[in-house]
Amino acid sequence: MYITYVTFNLRGIDEKAYVESVNSLAPEYARVPGLISKVWMKRPESGVYGGVYCWASKQDFETYSKSELCALVENHPNLANFKTTAYENLPEGTSVTAEGFASSSQIGRRACSADEAVSRRLGIT
Numbered sequence: 001m002y003i004t005y006v007t008f009n010l011r012g013i014d015e016k017a018y019v020e021s022v023n024s025l026a027p028e029y030a031r032v033p034g035l036i037s038k039v040w041m042k043r044p045e046s047g048v049y050g051g052v053y054c055w056a057s058k059q060d061f062e063t064y065s066k067s068e069l070c071a072l073v074e075n076h077p078n079l080a081n082f083k084t085t086a087y088e089n090l091p092e093g094t095s096v097t098a099e100g101f102a103s104s105s106q107i108g109r110r111a112c113s114a115d116e117a118v119s120r121r122l123g124i125t
């Protein structure tokens with residue numbers, strides 16, 4: 001597992017406009033191969049927004065970082081001070097506090113299709 005922590009500030013838009021963008025981007029992120037989860041976060045009192053991404057592997061993050069979606073977000077004119085910090089998993093602790101997330105071999109890959117992901121969650125093959 002590989003974790004990325006992204007922060008940025010809004011520029012030229014308010015939170016309401018940002019949330020509208022999130023609503024259109026979230027389904028795109030749900031289809032990113034190797035992305036296990038993305039937690040969207042905000043700290044409006046300090047003007048900081050961002051996300052915590054859990055990847056199946058470092059390679060999955062590196063592939064995403066070269067994608068059109070990543071470029072679109074990182075270079076968006078309404079996002080300022082964009083910063084990404086990456087972390088490797090420490091499985092010795094994660095295996096205790098987040099059972100099933102200790103290694104990418106336990107996680108598996110996110111399906112490219114949302115329908116496949118839903119079917120897998122429901123146990124339909």
